[in-house]
Amino acid sequence: MSKQVFSFYPGRVVVVFRKGSHGYLLQDATEEAKRWKDSSVSLKDKSAPIKEEQMRARACSLVRDRGGDVSDQTEVLGEYTLQFGKYKGKLFRWLLENDVGYTLYLIKQFEKEQTAGMPLDGPSKDSLRSFVGYANSFKEIKAVLEYEARRTGAVSSVEEDQQVGFGRMPTRTWGDVWEGRADGFAAFVLSRTTTPGTSMDKLKRYLTKKTQEASMSSPLLASSQAVVMDEDEHLEQAMLNISPSKMVKQSSAALSSGASSSPRNKRPAGRGLFAYQLFGPRHDSWSMFMPRSWPC
Template sequence: MEHPTFRRALNGTLLLKASPAALALGPRQPAGGQARAKTPEEVDAEAWAHVASEGGDTSNATLVLSRWKVQFGRYLGKPFHWLLENDVGYSVNLVASHQKERERTGSQSPLMANKDAFTRYSSAYPDFAEAVRFHRAFEESRVRSLQPGQEGQALVGFGDFKFETLQSLYESEDSQKIRFVNYLRRKAPAPGTQMENAVRYIKSRDRQRAAAASATSTTTTAVASATTTSVF
């Protein structure tokens, strides 16, 4: 088959972690360092021959592309089809990084051409393309959130509102988002998770609001007291 069978969680989302088959490979470094990346023509010819040897339809461009082999990194020599089935997280990082690199360079080196081909193959699947889009948005928001006072610019990162910033979620007047914020207030999330970051932000904003309300109340009381005193 030319189309990969993605591994999914119970809720239907793509599993990002590597499969047991991928983990079993361990770190793969060819003797003498990274091998020469084969040209697109070489890789395509090998893929075509592989499809033909299996009795497949060599006129099916997607099928042939699925048998192209990775020319770099720990999965050197593995077919594109295999990589999508066994390590979506790695694949998402790879494509997101390559897209950014492509925005800076027009290089047509064999290595870049191989990454172009993998990006073309993997991005044809909507769930995968969405995962890449989220990855890029998440990383860009994370960089913004590291600026002083900009913690709320980080994305929620999970659930139905994963593309929302923490600030926009907290300040929203939408009833569904308000319910979600109230739900998070009651949670005790696992350390190091995106939910923990969201809960921390929400509680910090709650404290700020409480302090501001207290300060306003104190000022109002002081003004009222001063007015009463002046009358008498």
């Protein structure tokens, strides 16, 4: 007689990823997803985007009604519906099960928009932010991103000649960023949480390595020298456009070259105004993208 395991949440729903014969995620869209994309506009959701608070209340109600765990953020987020793009109206969970390729695209696109200082307010952007956090909570998605970063993130033999590839000076080289770190840009990059494989992530890994090398070659360097970020009105204005209500005036402070190892729950030293004011304390996980109010 088989042993039965009692479940406190009989209505729990989990994501079932499609995998190939070798266990890798299949990134192509399913036939269902293709039909949705190819369907006439009249069959798609053309309603106005739903606000985050309304979406959360609806998702919590659905999870509770089917006997799921409303304290599980991932399970509740699975009941959120996309408020943007070609799959608008589809569940977050559905997208992971039907188009991993598009999921990876959205994660990378979100990183690019953050880097470029594009406005990230409004129901559509809130939906994108929540979905990125939801997707990054799965080890399967993280594994794909890390694999792609290893495969395509190999830098040339002369790393210093690599170009930044983003921001207002995309042609600036990594070497220039390191040598000119007194302007604060290197400190800004080191303070950010990045997505594997993106231009900012590659630069951050390079700067982290250079910081460690500098610390090893000169033990007193990290404690005796500080990098102070100069005023950058253009960059600050771009950040203000992201979330004006969160930006407050703060005075400049010192950021050592080893800033990347500062405690997670403290504002990064230096004028770490951008990362801290926008996203709060430093995060090493996907939770920074989760809805601001929780639980149900």
